[in-house]
Amino acid sequence: xxxxxxTREVVTALHARLRRFAAVxxxxxxxxxxxxxxxxxxxxxxxxxxDYDDIAAYMRRTIVNLAANERRRLGRGRRAxxxxxxxxxxxxxxxxxxxxxxxxxxxxxxxxxxYLVEVERWSHRDVAAxxxxxxxxxxxxxxxxxxxxxxxxEGTS
Numbered sequence: 374x375x376x377x378x379x380t381r382e383v384v385t386a387l388h389a390r391l392r393r394f395a396a397v398x399x400x401x402x403x404x405x406x407x408x409x410x411x412x413x414x415x416x417x418x419x420x421x422x423x424d425y426d427d428i429a430a431y432m433r434r435t436i437v438n439l440a441a442n443e444r445r446r447l448g449r450g451r452r453a454x455x456x457x458x459x460x461x462x463x464x465x466x467x468x469x470x471x472x473x474x475x476x477x478x479x480x481x482x483x484x485x486x487x488y489l490v491e492v493e494r495w496s497h498r499d500v501a502a503x504x505x506x507x508x509x510x511x512x513x514x515x516x517x518x519x520x521x522x523x524x525x526x527e528g529t530s
Contacts, residue, residue: 380422384413387429394433397488398440398481402447412436430503433485437504440481475525483518490515 388409395405395412412435416428425431476484485504489495495503501511 383422383428387432391429391432391436394485394488395436395440397476397492398437398485400440400444400447400481401477403440403443408436408439408443411439415439433489433503434505437481437485444481475522478525479518479521483514483521486511486515487518487522 391409391412392405395408399405399408412432416425416431416435422428476487479487482504486500489500489503490497497508497511497515500515501508504511506514
């Protein structure tokens with residue numbers, strides 16, 4: 374006997390797209406699945422699933438916020454270790470050859486805008502709604518993120 378579970382159906386329907394998005398915005402040191410799980414916990418802890426008008430947009434915003442927080446936390450840790458002069462002994466840099474290395478140097482917000490506009494082909498109006506900013510701010514962030522990425526790519530060539 375199978376009972377319908379609307380929450381499970383929504384999560385299943387959104388999983389693949391949100392997983393790809395989390396993989397793009399997450400710091401290298403963070404597993405995208407962990408990021409997604411934490412986002413689901415926070416979103417569902419705040420309100421019931423049916424209380425959200427657009428759960429996918431709210432999840433994307435939460436994923437970006439969590440990724441940015443983790444990136445700041447990791448940066449503080451690296452600075453603390455550097456000031457102690459023990460960074461090389463305690464930190465193993467999980468750097469692997471990748472075409473995405475330059476992309477990882479951008480902030481989570483910049484990667485999110487680039488991903489949503491370039492890969493998902495969203496309009497800046499939709500990106501602005503998902504990220505909680507104005508359409509103009511979305512355009513500016515996108516333009517600056519592309520410029521930063523271009524400089525990263527030219528610098529490593």
